[in-house]
Amino acid sequence: MNIGDAARASGVSAKMIRYYEDTGLIPPAARTAAGYRVYAEQDVHMLRFIRRARDLGFSVEGIRELLGLWRDRDRHSADVKRLALAHVAELRQKIRELEDMASTLETLAECCHGNDRPDCPILSELEAPGADGAVPAKRAGAIKALPATGRRQGPRS
Amino acid sequence: MNIGDAARASGVSAKMIRYYEDTGLIPPAARTAAGYRVYAEQDVHMLRFIRRARDLGFSVEGIRELLGLWRDRDRHSADVKRLALAHVAELRQKIRELEDMASTLETLAECCHGNDRPDCPILSELEAPGADGAVPAKRAGAIKALPATGRRQGPRS
DNA sequence: GCTTGACCTTCCCACCATGGGAAACCCCAT
DNA sequence: ATGGGGTTTCCCATGGTGGGAAGGTCAAGC
Known part of the structure; x- marks a missing residue:
């Protein structure tokens, strides 16, 4: 092959x-x-x-570990489970960050008239954040534009 | 300065x-x-x-658009709102994908004894997915390890 | 004036996972 | 033998960010 x-x-x-x-x-x-x-x-x-x-x-590094366990006939399933749950924790953390961004932005958007006038609370907030801490203090990186979902070279699609 | x-x-x-x-x-x-x-x-x-x-x-490209509107005194707040809501939709989409991964993996982990024996449903599923479609068919990229949260060069921390 | 240390400049490299494309080569069927 | 499709390696790009080297600049203290 x-x-x-x-x-x-x-x-x-x-x-x-x-x-x-x-x-x-x-x-x-x-x-x-x-x-x-x-x-x-x-x-x-x-x-x-x-x-x-x-x-x-899973990242490639994560997969490296998974493959190691996969090939190891004497592995302990506890190790696999630990790896998996650690990854779940990472995912949930990321989800929390994205959710914070989305809800903040959604709240701001709700306050925006969305008409043909220039005044806009979204821009105002970006200019000078309100004391309510609407903009989260932590960075989490932009949304890595979903990398072309769908298998690109998959079994003859 | x-x-x-x-x-x-x-x-x-x-x-x-x-x-x-x-x-x-x-x-x-x-x-x-x-x-x-x-x-x-x-x-x-x-x-x-x-x-x-x-x-x-927001991605740098998104910010480019936001800045354009910010500088435009004749902007329509509707344009800002549209931009913001489109971004919210992207965020929610990403969240859904991550949530799918997390819940799938969590379900598998729950089925894993997590002991010192080698048999593990997580590895089994990766080897050959059950017909229940536990592993989502779409790619969404790995978790881009949260890029060092916290402002690195923030106002004299 | 001279030294020292903190700052600034440009330039190159690295990350991660993925694709694009070029130049060259190979294999098989007509 | 020719053509088309596969394969090889190599280089480049993405996006946002940092690291670091080599060299220029500035201000404070002596």
Whole structure:
């Protein structure tokens, strides 16, 4: 199986498969005499594992740990659980931050007439925040525009 | 006022002020004979505006639009409101995706004994998803490790 | 005046995960 | 043998942010 077939079968793009190999997330693939990477069902299995972990929002580093446990037949499920719950905590933290932003902004928008006049409480608040601390004090980064949802190189869509 | 002072006064790091200038988000600052950037209160005002918009999760491009409206005395508050509500919708969308991930993972974790035995439903699900579609089909990117919350160059902390 | 330390300048590099594209090569079917 | 589609490596871009080096500047204290 060539890399393109593995990509289609796993839902991980060929580009990313090479990247995962480069960064040591997955072991180097076998090669044909001509240098083509060759994949077996087992490799596709692993790629699918990775793909699903990404779908659950794990970072590549997180996946590295998950893969370690996956391959370790003597693993303790407690370790997996700990990893998973730590990730859930991160997700919930992020959700809280986004929710704070959204509700603040929504509140401001509700106060805005939304007509053809220039006065606008949203801009006023950005100019000089009210003492009510409507704008949260903490940074959490912009909304990383949802990276093109939907598998880009998935099984022939 | 030099760039360091403007940074402290606005909560935007000197690095980022230069970056915003480079990318045209803010106009080029005046310079001393020696080439030092010089800022007036008005510039700090604008930087604070930017800073607060970032705190609300706006992207730099979004801020570019906000700044345009801010500077336009003939703006329609409806345009500001539309921008704000569109951003709220983005935030809520992202929240939904993260919430899906978190709840899926939490459910799986609840089913995991979390002991010293190797069998673990979390890994099983990653290996081969149950037909219940526990793993969401869409990608939303990993959790971009919360970028160092707290103003890094804030007003003399 | 001279030194010292804090500041400023530009330029390059790194992160993370992903895609785009070029130049070259390979394989298979007609 | 030719053409089309696969593959290889390599470089570049994204977005926002920081780190750091090499060199210029300024102000305070001696």
